[in-house]
Amino acid sequence: MRLTALNDIVEGGFAEVEAVIGDDAESLILHRDGDAVRAWLNVCPHAGRRLDWAPGQFLKSKEGHLVCAAHGASFELQRGDCVAGPCRGDALHAIAVQVRDGEVWLA
Numbered sequence: 001m002r003l004t005a006l007n008d009i010v011e012g013g014f015a016e017v018e019a020v021i022g023d024d025a026e027s028l029i030l031h032r033d034g035d036a037v038r039a040w041l042n043v044c045p046h047a048g049r050r051l052d053w054a055p056g057q058f059l060k061s062k063e064g065h066l067v068c069a070a071h072g073a074s075f076e077l078q079r080g081d082c083v084a085g086p087c088r089g090d091a092l093h094a095i096a097v098q099v100r101d102g103e104v105w106l107a
């Protein structure tokens with residue numbers, strides 16, 4: 001399943017897309033790191049809320065962490081590990097994606 005075009009994600013930034021995973025429609029966080037994209041379910045391990053404050057609008061701290069808009073949990077962007085805040089030690093649920101010919105696909 002195609003998710004988006006690589007160039008629709010700003011370098012170092014985020015995008016939100018909907019994808020069917022298993023039988024469920026899920027909201028995903030996409031993060032661009034050069035020519036690579038990492039993806040996680042848009043579900044915070046703290047209280048199950050979405051991390052964006054409006055669809056596709058994610059907070060990034062000056063340390064370069066993704067910050068949940070609900071209660072401020074911070075996640076590093078290699079593995080999605082929570083490094084500060086109320087769910088420290090937990091992690092976002094990673095989703096495998098791949099970039100082919102400038103398009104981002106579910107792997």
Ligand code: FES
Nearest residue numbers: 044046047068071
């Ligand atoms: S739901 Fe994300 S920090 Fe509480």
